[in-house]
Amino acid sequence: MKVKVRDPYAALRFREFNVFLMLRFAMVFAWSMQFIIIEWEVYSLTKSALSLGMIGLMEVIPAIGMALFAGHIVDQKEKKGMLVKCILGFSIISFGLFLLTWPRVVGDWSTDTILYSIYFLVFLGGLVRAFLGPTIFSLMSLIVPKKAYPNAATWSSSVWQIGAVVGPAVAGFSITWIGVHWSMCTIFACSVLALLTLTQISKKPILNPKIGEPIMESLKEGIKFVYTNKSILGALTLDMVAVLFGGAVALLPIFAQDILKVGPEGFGILRAAPAVGALLTMFVSAHLPFYKNAGIKLLAAIFGFGVCIIVFGLSTWFWLSVFALFMSGVTDGISVVIRQTILQLKTPDSMRGRVAAVNSIFVGSSNELGAFESGLTAKLMGTVSAVVFGGSMTLLIVVFTGIKLPGFRKLDLQKDLEEHENHK
Template sequence: MIPTQEKRDPFTSVKIPAYRNLLAGRFLFIVGLRMLGTLVGWWIYELTNDPLAIGLIGLSEVIPAVSLALYAGHVIDQSEKRGLLLRGVVLYFLCACILLFLSSPYVTGIISNSYIALMVYGIIFCTGIIRSFTGPVFGVMMAAIVPKPVLQNAITWNQGVWLSASLTGHAVGGLLIAQIGIEHTLLVVCCLIFVSYFLLYTLNALPSLNEPGEKKTWDSVKEGLSFVFKSKEVLGALSLDLFAVLFGGAVAMIPVYARDILQVGAIGFGWLNAATDIGAIIIVIMLTIYPLQKQQGRKLFFAVAAFGTCIIIFALSKLFWLSFAALLVGGMVDAISVVIRGTILQLKTPDHMRGRVLSVNSMFINSSNELGQFESGVAAKIFGVIPSVIFGGSMTLLVVIITWFKAPSLRKMEY
């Protein structure tokens, strides 16, 4: 039993050595991946000068990520978690090395921009396959390492580390692109992923809680899906975030805003990319010290509605500082929704099916970022960049209104 005063200590979970190592390894890993995402968006737009091409990046990753998510959840629950995670990190490293080769003067001198873009899409497709396995494993390992009474504190720390890494990756990625170019920035990405492997290697093995062959693959998958669809609070929270992120994917158009509308170049692009994460970190620090005590479900709705409003302001802004502020506040309210949803998911999921449920979560939430990126690219192609972003923010507000009336149990939920 964890004493009450220890549960209230904002540093309770990070006093666990294994959890600190997991956070450190994940921090460097996410920094590398966020730098890679920032770089690929800028790189593809440089190669094609087409907003739709940015959207196709998301589609390239989301197809394998969604297609394999349910099977990946079964594999995670049946596998030794540490080994599965390390294999995923190695494969990410190899993908980054291939992108580094594609950016070299040797390749750019003999292959046209359109063919390089196609090969980049191919590598991103491969990272989608890898992510379907590695993404949920981090959450499963966290729940296995940290005692349940302090799991809410660990979730908030985990989100803070993820956001800090995302902020660092976005901002530093933009700065490095401007200062040392795409090729050398990719070299930094490879080094970060390489170092993260050795931090994660220090963790102990975490064997499966299920007997090998205990259930057939399809039966195992159906069990995870059944749990999600029967838990109305979990399903409501996932659905709300899915559609909000799907239609609120304005960040996909940041390269266009930075270069053509606000005209702030690669450095401004990096800061706009980082704005949502800066806001999110501010809120996560506050939630770590002062966790939400009541009416979490109602606050989730208000946070997503505020996020949609910020997207509309960003769409209409022609001033860099106003665009930055809109994304900053958007990141703050988005962090509130992410922490609430993550806490609901972890606290309500049984240990033996955590991999399957978190994989369903990755289908709903993580992949909605890429689908949102694709939706933004298509809408920008059809309606123009600014109208498409306004449309996305407006649809986010509509989703909140519909879910408010359709999911009363989520609206009234507290934990």
């Protein structure tokens, strides 16, 4: 099948990739909706910013601790089978949360017992996520040809953003309409739908030539590859630190309930605003790719993200807060697309699981670490000061990176794309 380099719908011309996008949407929708409902429930139980931060910490500990091991396993195993196991694990966790929010089940339980049970299931979710990220990343590269990777990365990232738009919005409204308990039932149903969708994707070959390689050698090779590839290392490091200090969304229940006083509906709008902005990026990036002058664009996007976080922290007007979060989504969406394009173009097939695992440590887990950092700093210096501090740190890090890594400012992915075209 011939694919045009400039075709904004190149990856969508492959049937299994469309199935893959449906599957990814279902999982992102369910996971983001579940996280929002957990945040709301935990804050309702405790009224504690630190308790919100603990949600992120409980997920990030296993996600980081198991990431490299998970990457090794994913590189050694068939990807569809691994994804089945990941979705089954998520289904069990969502069903457990469904029971924990059912008054008939936990009616006589103490608040601490319910809280610690939620933390335990979130911890198990971190284990599942350690395997889910590398599996999704590796499976996508087996569905589309290499020359369609940039376009596939754009659509995949965009569908992730769509799920992140709809999930929080639905969560905010469903808490009001049907309550926390039945909202969790909806999430469980989504995981079952994802399993059914996965049956439409065939098993894929294992492209790793070193099947059975000792795990320590495999992990060392993966770490060495990322460390020596300055484009990948720079992108991951920059995004990790920016997200780490820009985790203001973890404090949104406090803003919604205590500062802006807008209730669960306003909470849903606030939580969805960043993803709506990132969704706008999808339509722009599909037609105007960001791979040319990628380095300077990534720096500019993360700098803009930091500015938006500061504006949000200082705002006491609901719609200004929504707009600031919307623009943070636009800038974050650009950085996500650029980073995913860098990873897809510069990672060999045999290393995808391990590189994606390192990516989950650098970037994916930094969301949860950022949530913990935001909760801790809010406890120490107050909610508004914590958000402004995080945004300010993001700006300083971007400036420092731009000055210290002049080569990264000149990063351009045009040559990599042309190489894939020449090796068609």
